[in-house]
Amino acid sequence: MFTKILFATSATKESDHAARVAFNIAGSYDAHLDIFHVPGVPSRGYSQVVVDVKTKERVDVDDDYLEWVKDEIRTYYAKYLENGLRYDITVAIGFPAREILRQAKDTEPDLILLGGSTGDEEEAVYKKSMAGTTLQKIARSAKCPVLVVNRPAASFWGGLSNITFGTDFSKASDKAFEFAMKVAKNLDCELNVFHALDITSGATGEMLSQDEIEQKIREALRMIRGRYESRLKELKHYSMDVWEGIPFIEIVKYARDIHSDLIVMAHHSKKTEKADAILGSNVEQVIVRAGCPVISVNR
Amino acid sequence: MHEFLTGIFFWFAITVCLVGMLVRFVLYFRGLSWQLDRVAYKAHPKAGMKGAFRSIYKWLIPYGTYGWRTQPFMAAAFFGFHIGAVVVPLFLSAHNIFLENKVGFSLFTLNAGVADFLTWLAVVCAFFLILRRIVLPEVRILTTLYDYFILFIALAPFLTGLTARYHVGDYSFWLNLHIFCGELLLIAIPFTKMSHVFLFFASRAQLGMDFGIKRGGMKGTKMAW
Amino acid sequence: MPEGKYCNKTPVNTPEEVNFLLSDTSGNQYYKEMKNLEVDSDLLWATIQKTLKSRLRTWLEICAHCGMCADSCFLYLVNDRDPKQVPAYKIQSTLGEIIKRKGKVDNAFMRHAMEVAWAQCTCCNRCGTYCPHGIDTGIMFGYLRGLLYQQGFVPWEMKIGAGMHRAYRAQMDVTNEDFVETFEWMVEENEEEYIGLTVPVDVENADIMYTVNAREVKHYPEDLAEAAILFHAAGENWTVPSEGWEQTSLAMFAGDWAACKMQVESVYAAMEKLKPKRMIGTECGHAHRATVIEGPYWAGRENGLPPVESIHYVEWLAEALREGKLKIDPSKRIRELVTMQDSCNYVRNQGLKNATREIMSHIVEPGYFVEMSPNKEHNFCCGGGGGFNGIGLFRKQRNKGLEKKRDQILATGAKLVLAPCHNCWDAIRDLEEEFKIGIRWSFLKPIIIKMLVLPDHMKPEE
Numbered sequence: 012m013f014t015k016i017l018f019a020t021s022a023t024k025e026s027d028h029a030a031r032v033a034f035n036i037a038g039s040y041d042a043h044l045d046i047f048h049v050p051g052v053p054s055r056g057y058s059q060v061v062v063d064v065k066t067k068e069r070v071d072v073d074d075d076y077l078e079w080v081k082d083e084i085r086t087y088y089a090k091y092l093e094n095g096l097r098y099d100i101t102v103a104i105g106f107p108a109r110e111i112l113r114q115a116k117d118t119e120p121d122l123i124l125l126g127g128s129t130g131d132e133e134e135a136v137y138k139k140s141m142a143g144t145t146l147q148k149i150a151r152s153a154k155c156p157v158l159v160v161n162r163p164a165a166s167f168w169g170g171l172s173n174i175t176f177g178t179d180f181s182k183a184s185d186k187a188f189e190f191a192m193k194v195a196k197n198l199d200c201e202l203n204v205f206h207a208l209d210i211t212s213g214a215t216g217e218m219l220s221q222d223e224i225e226q227k228i229r230e231a232l233r234m235i236r237g238r239y240e241s242r243l244k245e246l247k248h249y250s251m252d253v254w255e256g257i258p259f260i261e262i263v264k265y266a267r268d269i270h271s272d273l274i275v276m277a278h279h280s281k282k283t284e285k286a287d288a289i290l291g292s293n294v295e296q297v298i299v300r301a302g303c304p305v306i307s308v309n310r
Numbered sequence: 311m312h313e314f315l316t317g318i319f320f321w322f323a324i325t326v327c328l329v330g331m332l333v334r335f336v337l338y339f340r341g342l343s344w345q346l347d348r349v350a351y352k353a354h355p356k357a358g359m360k361g362a363f364r365s366i367y368k369w370l371i372p373y374g375t376y377g378w379r380t381q382p383f384m385a386a387a388f389f390g391f392h393i394g395a396v397v398v399p400l401f402l403s404a405h406n407i408f409l410e411n412k413v414g415f416s417l418f419t420l421n422a423g424v425a426d427f428l429t430w431l432a433v434v435c436a437f438f439l440i441l442r443r444i445v446l447p448e449v450r451i452l453t454t455l456y457d458y459f460i461l462f463i464a465l466a467p468f469l470t471g472l473t474a475r476y477h478v479g480d481y482s483f484w485l486n487l488h489i490f491c492g493e494l495l496l497i498a499i500p501f502t503k504m505s506h507v508f509l510f511f512a513s514r515a516q517l518g519m520d521f522g523i524k525r526g527g528m529k530g531t532k533m534a535w
Numbered sequence: 536m537p538e539g540k541y542c543n544k545t546p547v548n549t550p551e552e553v554n555f556l557l558s559d560t561s562g563n564q565y566y567k568e569m570k571n572l573e574v575d576s577d578l579l580w581a582t583i584q585k586t587l588k589s590r591l592r593t594w595l596e597i598c599a600h601c602g603m604c605a606d607s608c609f610l611y612l613v614n615d616r617d618p619k620q621v622p623a624y625k626i627q628s629t630l631g632e633i634i635k636r637k638g639k640v641d642n643a644f645m646r647h648a649m650e651v652a653w654a655q656c657t658c659c660n661r662c663g664t665y666c667p668h669g670i671d672t673g674i675m676f677g678y679l680r681g682l683l684y685q686q687g688f689v690p691w692e693m694k695i696g697a698g699m700h701r702a703y704r705a706q707m708d709v710t711n712e713d714f715v716e717t718f719e720w721m722v723e724e725n726e727e728e729y730i731g732l733t734v735p736v737d738v739e740n741a742d743i744m745y746t747v748n749a750r751e752v753k754h755y756p757e758d759l760a761e762a763a764i765l766f767h768a769a770g771e772n773w774t775v776p777s778e779g780w781e782q783t784s785l786a787m788f789a790g791d792w793a794a795c796k797m798q799v800e801s802v803y804a805a806m807e808k809l810k811p812k813r814m815i816g817t818e819c820g821h822a823h824r825a826t827v828i829e830g831p832y833w834a835g836r837e838n839g840l841p842p843v844e845s846i847h848y849v850e851w852l853a854e855a856l857r858e859g860k861l862k863i864d865p866s867k868r869i870r871e872l873v874t875m876q877d878s879c880n881y882v883r884n885q886g887l888k889n890a891t892r893e894i895m896s897h898i899v900e901p902g903y904f905v906e907m908s909p910n911k912e913h914n915f916c917c918g919g920g921g922g923f924n925g926i927g928l929f930r931k932q933r934n935k936g937l938e939k940k941r942d943q944i945l946a947t948g949a950k951l952v953l954a955p956c957h958n959c960w961d962a963i964r965d966l967e968e969e970f971k972i973g974i975r976w977s978f979l980k981p982i983i984i985k986m987l988v989l990p991d992h993m994k995p996e997e
């Protein structure tokens with residue numbers, strides 16, 4: 012399933028839930044884990060000074076500093092690193108999203124795992140140059156699935172039993188579906204295909220009547236069947252559902268309702284990102300709100 | 311004494327002043343280096359000339375530049391003093407009568423009232439320039455004894471000229487002193503900061519060429535002085 | 536102990552030497568050694584005699600000590616009108632003094648001169664336009680920096696910066712491979728959203744050769760993508776050189792004239808090799824000044840011009856908008872109060888004041904653009920020019936220097952500041968960090984891309 016995982020971490024407790032998942036997945040697939048950390052954001056013009064993301068203090072970057080940071084990480088994750096895990100620790104200076112993507116370009120992992128960087132406190136430092144958040148950037152540009160763990164994950168990777176796949180029938184969604192299928196098969200769990208009918212006035216232009224809504228729900232269900240059912244039959248358990256509302260809210264509600272322990276969605280580079288740059292796209296909203304880990308798939 | 315001052319010494323002073331100015335003027339422009347100054351003077355003479363004239367012209371009119379406009383008090387004192395300092399020695403009728411006798415030609419002459427007025431104006435403005443040096447901290451820190459010395463040799467002909475003009479005290483003493491001071495000033499011009507009388511034009515022309523050639527002039531932006 | 540391990544008179548030339556100097560955290564040791572660095576008075580005086588020609592000599596001589604330049608200097612204004620910050624005083628008490636003493640000055644004097652040259656003047660050239668004699672103190676400080684650099688009295692970061700140019704022909708440790716690779720990567724990242732996006736490397740006879748700031752490659756590669764998107768949308772036939780792509784010159788701020796020459800010659804060589812019709816540089820002020828305005832003189836070009844016509848990014852943008860090569864969706868124009876920073880390096884050094892305003896007229900809803908006061912060629916320095924932004928030793932002075940720009944921005948009432956210059960952008964960012972006045976700041980590229988009407992061939996299919 013996975014052979015090379017890039018785990019981007021803040022190496023603080025904000026990333027602890029993600030760390031648990033990361034070491035768990037790497038362990039279960041005997042994958043190589045690249046523990047990646049960006050300790051500092053460039054500051055002071057062209058000089059070598061960075062703002063330390065933890066202390067917010069200015070530090071000079073030199074080899075000693077970078078070695079020290081690596082040691083800190085090694086100590087922080089010591090208990091996970093004992094059991095013969097194959098891993099690297101890499102640190103780089105720069106803007107986190109950019110450096111994570113750079114690392115991904117160089118090492119070509121088949122999963123990027125992020126944690127803890129959606130909260131606000133780090134954004135203060137990170138936002139300095141980036142329009143949008145670290146997460147937005149990575150989800151948009153990564154070539155492999157991006158798994159984000161924001162809250163404590165209820166189950167370990169191996170124990171996943173119920174996956175929600177949210178679709179909007181785009182090409183990217185087809186890619187995400189393939190990935191969801193792969194995981195469901197691999198872990199032998201239930202896959203629930205879900206579509207949220209966007210009835211916000213921004214999307215439809217006017218208030219829909221109840222009849223129209225139900226009509227559209229039927230259409231969407233037909234589309235799900237047409238598009239995915241033949242493949243879904245390869246699984247033991249699956250379901251298909253369409254709810255109406257504000258898409259990201261509905262997906263989160265749905266996943267909670269059916270006790271999903273993973274959500275898979277496509278990330279769109281489509282204009283949504285610009286239209287509501289503050290809210291971010293659906294998937295970003297889901298990530299922030301969902302109780303379980305979310306995987307965003309792009310291509 | 312009078313003989314000496316209006317004779318040999320007069321010629322000496324005039325020659326030193328004129329030759330000195332000429333030499334320094336030539337040396338100035340010969341000392342410009344396109345590469346060290348980073349201005350391609352020779353390659354773009356037209357743009358350079360345009361910039362040079364514009365920069366001189368703008369600064370010679372009161373309130374013609376932002377510099378003058380932001381400092382109205384200074385501008386008033388400067389022009390008040392300098393109009394007198396330049397016009398009176400050149401066009402005073404007494405000076406021109408002297409010149410007529412000496413070399414046989416004279417320039418346009420000022421009417422006496424105007425000359426008196428300009429002279430008094432210059433003296434009063436010079437007083438304010440001195441006051442400024444004492445009162446304003448940003449000028450005080452720059453001021454050296456040398457600056458007062460320059461003010462002194464620039465003012466001396468005015469004060470002595472006025473004393474002679476109003477026949478205060480011993481006329482011939484004051485007249486002789488006046489002529490001596492005037493000649494001293496002439497001699498000082500090429501060798502002291504008084505060289506600004508002509509080097510002002512050189513320096514302004516240089517910066518004008520800089521702006522005219524390199525710093526926007528050739529792209530059609532005139533510097534808003 | 537005259538010459539130190541870190542602090543000495545020898546320029547830094549190789550990556551190894553740069554790294555060695557970098558290994559001295561914050562330059563602590565470097566500055567300690569500087570206290571013992573010997574002044575080579577003979578060399579100093581000989582250099583002065585060779586290079587101090589009539590322009591500077593006359594300036595120093597005829598300065599009327601009138602103090603009219605005082606109010607023109609933002610550092611004088613923000614430091615409570617400290618008379619020691621009067622431009623004429625600053626230069627007379629340093630360069631003037633060295634000359635008066637025929638180069639026989641001591642170590643303490645040189646260190647003081649270093650502080651004045653880098654922490655009390657950003658070489659913004661504003662005072663030069665307010666002096667009745669046309670005395671440009673900024674230029675003289677540039678000259679003084681050269682003398683100080685030669686003697687080894689130069690801030691640590693500046694020595695490194697100049698060394699980077701010597702070692703990499705770039706202001707940061709970015710190699711030619713890094714540059715091309717990063718550009719390609721950025722294009723790849725965006726090619727799905729912008730169909731047909733490419734980065735043409737080393738194409739001969741293109742209409743445009745584009746040059747950048749190494750910082751973009753290292754930390755802000757989005758900027759490269761944005762440049763590609765805009766050139767592509769405008770239908771330009773453009774290219775980037777795989778060598779000679781760095782337009783900036785920290786060596787200019789350091790006073791390392793030899794390195795300035797090396798740097799700019801690498802760009803000119805690219806021009807000569809690729810023979811583009813024009814060279815366009817990124818949104819950077821000092822880069823334009825270094826490569827387009829001063830560069831020809833370092834390279835010994837008697838006509839004072841680069842080998843091919845070279846313009847600033849804002850000039851190209853203005854042209855592209857004017858000619859309709861780039862189309863703006865009027866409904867997406869900026870509809871909030873917005874102001875713009877004029878970079879000293881191109882507004883007072885090449886008069887580029889109209890291009891930026893023309894751009895504003897295209898991208899800002901009428902009535903929403905507010906000028907700073909004063910503006911155009913009378914604008915104040917951002918507060919971080921001339922290398923000031925990056926010098927740790929003088930951070931406090933720099934932060935103080937930001938106050939003028941802060942007050943200018945506050946007076947406009949705008950919350951968005953457009954800064955088409957890396958240095959200004961940095962200073963304004965730091966200003967927000969320092970004073971928290973609640974502003975946002977941006978280069979022009981990302982703002983324009985947001986409101987661009989993409990040509991059909993670039994739109995992804997749905």
Ligand code: HEM
Pocket residue numbers: 316320395398399402404405408425426429467468471472474475476488489491492493495496
């Ligand atoms: C070089 C030799 C000079 C000679 C022979 C000379 C001669 C004279 C004479 C004969 C008078 C008339 C005094 C009277 O009214 O009876 C006079 C007045 C005056 N001179 Fe000179 N002068 C000389 C240089 C200068 C210079 C260099 C200046 C100024 C920079 C100057 C400024 C004046 C002034 C201000 C007056 C009085 C004007 C008035 O209020 O009427 N003189 N000078």
Ligand code: HEM
Pocket residue numbers: 388392395396439440457460461464465506507508510511599600601667668
């Ligand atoms: C066309 C000729 C002249 C020009 C363009 C000129 C220009 C200037 C300028 C630009 C200044 C500096 C600004 C200032 O301090 O006011 C200055 C200062 C001065 N000039 Fe002249 N000047 C000229 C002739 C003269 C003459 C003929 C005298 C003396 C009789 C003179 C005496 C002075 C003095 C004493 C100062 C220093 C003023 C101070 O202490 O503030 N200048 N001049």
Ligand code: SF4
Pocket residue numbers: 452597598599600601602603604605622623665666667668669670
């Ligand atoms: S304004 Fe010019 S002449 Fe006056 S003090 Fe300043 S540099 Fe000197």
Ligand code: SF4
Pocket residue numbers: 607608609610621622625655656657658659660661662663672673674676916
């Ligand atoms: S160049 Fe700028 S910073 Fe330097 S003295 Fe002049 S006004 Fe001040």
